[in-house]
Structures are given as C-alpha cells and as structure tokens.
Amino acid sequence: MIRAVIVMNDQGKPRLIKFYQYQTVEKQHELIRSIYGVLCSRAENVSNFIKVDSIFGPDARLVYKTYATLYFVFVFDSSENELAMLDLMQVFVETLDKCFSNVCELDIVFNFNKVHAILDEIILGGQVLETSSSEVVKAVAELSKLERTSSSVMLIPSIPGWHGR
Template sequence: MIKFVLMVNRQGQTRLSRYYQPVELSRRAALEADVVRCCLTRKKDQCSFVEYKDFKLVYRQYAALYIVVGVTDTENELSIYELVHNFVEVLDKYFSRVIMFNLDRVHIILDEMIQNGHIVETNKSRILAPLTALDKMADG
C-alpha cells in the first residue's frame, strides 16, 4: 500500500504532497524533511529503493525534481518505480512545461492514478479524461 507521494526540488522544498494514511500536520514537516534528506543525499549510482523506519521509500529524479513514494514493506518496489515513471509521462503529456502553477491539475492526475493508497489506473488516456472534460467545459 502507498503511504504518501512527495514531489520535491533539489533544495529539499516540498512542492506537492499527498498522504493516503493520516499523519498529523506537525509530524508531516519532520517526516518530509527526513525523507527528503535521506533521498537527496544518495548518489546517482545507488539503488532508488530505501528501507526507512517501518516502510520503504521508492524515488526517481527527473531534472531538478524528485518524486518520492513511501510504501509498506509488502509493496512491490518495481511496480511503484514504474508508477512514478508513468505519472511523469502523464504529466508530460498534459503539461507543456510549467507544472508548479497547475498543482490542482497534478492532484487530479494523482487522484485518478491512486485512490486510498492503491493503484487504480495506469492508462494515460483514461487518467487524462477528467481533465480533458474540464478543459472542454472551460473553453465552451
């Protein structure tokens, strides 16, 4: 099961966070800082799967952006690794360049892919269907 998804820049600033299990707001900042420090300090030739406390971290770097997913010990790391890549491909398909000004759309994409900590959709056109409908309504 997926516990959380973070999008973080190289400076360690969280750009997007989505939690699928309740975490207190006061604890989130400390958790995110620790997770980011753990992933950003790793070298490029090291594995993208990290044992962290009572769960695992799966992360990928795309230019200056890191996407970190916290999962339970029973989750398949390679499937999450590919999910991250699929998520980035969907973002790339929908946005031309600037993602950070459209975080509401990124949340919609993430919600179409993951619900209650489980992967529910990986088909790019199905993921983008609600956004396409919203865009048509806004234009019409």
C-alpha cells in the same frame, strides 16, 4: 498500500504532498525533511530504494527517482511491489508530461490543484487506480471540461497575473 506521494525539488522544497493516511501538516513536513536528508546524501546512479523504517515505521518502503530538478518519492508498504511502484511513478511523470507538454518544475508549482487531480486519477485511497497514462489524461481532460463549463457561468473569471504585486 501507498502511503504517500511526494514531489520535492533538489532544494528540499515540497512541490506536491499527498498522504493517504492522515498526518498533520507539521508531521508531514517533518517527514519530508527527514526524507530529503536521506535523499540528498545519495550518490547518482545508485538504486532507487531507501530504507525508511526509522522514518515511517516498520514495513515502510520508499522509492524515489530524480527527474531534472525534482525528486519524486513514493512511500508504500509490503502490499506493493517495489519495481511496480517505479513503473507507476513513470506513469505519473508521463501523464504530467502529457498534460503540461514538457513538464517542468514551474508547471507543478503553478498547477497545484491540477497536479493533485492527475494524481487522484492514478492513485485512489492508496491503491493503484489506473496505470495507463493516456487513460489518465482522458479523465483529467474531462474533469477540467467540467470545471470550465461551470466556471463560464461565473460572472467574473479571475485573470491570472493581471494585478501587480
């Protein structure tokens, strides 16, 4: 199964953290720090795999890929295929790209819950759910429709950026 999906920027700041086996936040951040420690020491144009037995215990594998300023990281075990995970990562990024039209780091920063929703349509409980990005986009669109219709019932929608800091 897939154990974790992590997106962080090249400074090591996490942008998305999803563990499929419960970890305390402290542990999560500790793990991310160790992953970042390994990631930033990697040269360019090398393979996308890292041995992470020391971080996640035996049987753990990790693939990562750099997209602009972001590292996308999948941690999984022997039940998954390494190359398939890279494909899945591509699906995830494509979907993000479609949902945010030319996704950039800021989109992911400011759309915390939407990114989670997208991920939830691709991976469920650590298993691959959907591998077609257009299907995912459809599902996410439906979800936000649900959110919109119900939020229109609310009296006062919050207006982003309206209040000063």
